[in-house]
Amino acid sequence: AQSVTQLDSQVPVFEEAPVELRCNYSSSVSVYLFWYVQYPNQGLQLLLKYLSGSTLVKGINGFEAEFNKSQTSFHLRKPSVHISDTAEYFCAVRAGSNTGKLIFGQGTTLQVKP
Amino acid sequence: GAVVSQHPSWVICKSGTSVKIECRSLDFQATTMFWYRQFPKQSLMLMATSNEGSKATYEQGVEKDKFLINHASLTLSTLTVTSAHPEDSSFYICSARDAGTNTGELFFGEGSRLTVL
Secondary structure: OOEEEOOOOEEEEEOOOOEEEOOEEEOOOOEEEEEEEEOOOOOEEEEEEEOOOOOEEEOHHHOEEEEEOOOOEEEEEEOOOOHHHOEEEEEEEEEOOOOOOEEEOOOEEEEEEO | OOOEEEEOOEEEEOOOOOEEEEEEEOOOOOOEEEEEEEOOOOOEEEEEEEEOOOOOEEOOOOOOOOEEEEEEEOOEEEEEEOOOOHHHOEEEEEEEEOOOOOOOOEEEOOOEEEEEO
């Protein structure tokens, strides 16, 4: 079975500062990894995904993440955040099968302060 | 990109009534859809996997008679909360995978907020 742990429930940061949201996963099989963003009372929007290939993945809104197999991590980073980045961020893992079932982490609230 | 639409976006009902939530893939076919439940300030909990033309697969602890799922076509899955009670109040989100691609990405609906009085 797969599981995902997001180590920080809340991350406060000032505008234009860099940020890293941490995500660790466990799985006995190969995985696909995702980061989603959720704004209040809305569904989820895909930020980026790792399926295979390059371990550094670039996504929308200036976000990127690096897949580290040895550390079983998939941390999300942005070099300079904006107020509009304030939202809930979810890391998710899908087993390397074709079921498509995603398992989500607990979520991290990114609070960008002016 | 692919669009998944949920309806209604919010609903208020009396205790004991049933509520149906629809999930539609607007520009792609989805043989599989997923229903999630999200409590305030919490993560998404997978409730069930909806398969077109067959019975849904429920996660452990989810009452299949309480949460009826029907996936009658390649673009529509419905979740019916039967005999709703206040503890069923939650944010329900569906997602779908494009059957025509293998990108691994799931597309999410906007969510439906259910409040049971």
